[in-house]
Amino acid sequence: MGSFKVTIDDLGLKEIKLNDRHFTWTNEQTNPTMTRIDRLLCTPDWELLFPSCFLHSLPSLMSDHTPLLLHGALDHFNNNFFRFENFWTKMEGFHEVVQTEWGKPLNTMLPIKRLHIKMARLAKGLKKWWKEKIGNTRLQLTITKEVLLQLEMAQELRPLSDQENELRKRLKARSTGLAVIEKSRMRQRSRLTYIRSGDANTKKFHMKANARRRKNYIHCLQKEGLIALPIYQ
Incomplete structure (x- = not known):
């Protein structure tokens, strides 16, 4: 001290x-x-x-x-955009909301527009469900x-x-x-x-990969006082 x-x-x-x-x-x-x-x-x-x-x-x-x-x-x-939370899938009522919102009828036959509308409805429905469920x-x-x-x-x-x-x-x-x-x-x-x-x-991932490879590399094996070194070919 x-x-x-x-x-x-x-x-x-x-x-x-x-x-x-x-x-x-x-x-x-x-x-x-x-x-x-x-x-x-x-x-x-x-x-x-x-x-x-x-x-x-x-x-x-x-x-x-x-x-x-x-x-x-x-x-x-303030962020007003939709953000999906992983733990939602484990909460009661999540799958019902997804099934209801995704199954609503559409008035268009264009695949991209149909997907966009379904995703927008689902995001809006999940935000409303989360607000009423937990807040x-x-x-x-x-x-x-x-x-x-x-x-x-x-x-x-x-x-x-x-x-x-x-x-x-x-x-x-x-x-x-x-x-x-x-x-x-x-x-x-x-x-x-x-x-x-x-x-x-990408350099960051290279550093991570090299660090993991060094961590997993076995330098030698030792048993009962005897050391076995790796053989390189």
Whole structure:
């Protein structure tokens, strides 16, 4: 710990102010113990590059520690296009919606136009089905986090009531299910990004292929102290 403190002094690090909390850890007992053990440090040069940064806390969903989120200049944009989610196929009612929308009659005989209309109807039907079935999971997760955060902030000032503790447990359980959905969505989007990056840069895939080949290569076999080397022809 002494070396760690010396390193902080040598680098001239300073702490970024946490705006909405006094404590970042609790043991979640009836009479909880709360401390401030999570901090964010930066160099003076970094602070000059990001003078308007804002550090705030997130609710501790599955941990005793409070996550810290550092905000800078963010660009906001809305995507209204259709995006298919892989986990839809495992949900109740998905196949019925696909069968209903795909089987609706058409007034054209052109194959390309028929396919376009069917795909547009299916996308519209799936968006409506998802909105009625689950809704905006990202918004639900955001609201869940906000309520949890308010309960944790209230806990710093007073003991929570039994109803508030029960609500907190239910929200944490709910947040786990919503987080699984969001994780599946992010995994799918990361794969699409990986494919697009690979199409634009074949060198990346060459590096991946070479790394996998090196990983799977057997240099030698060893048994009972004897080493068998490969024979090249």
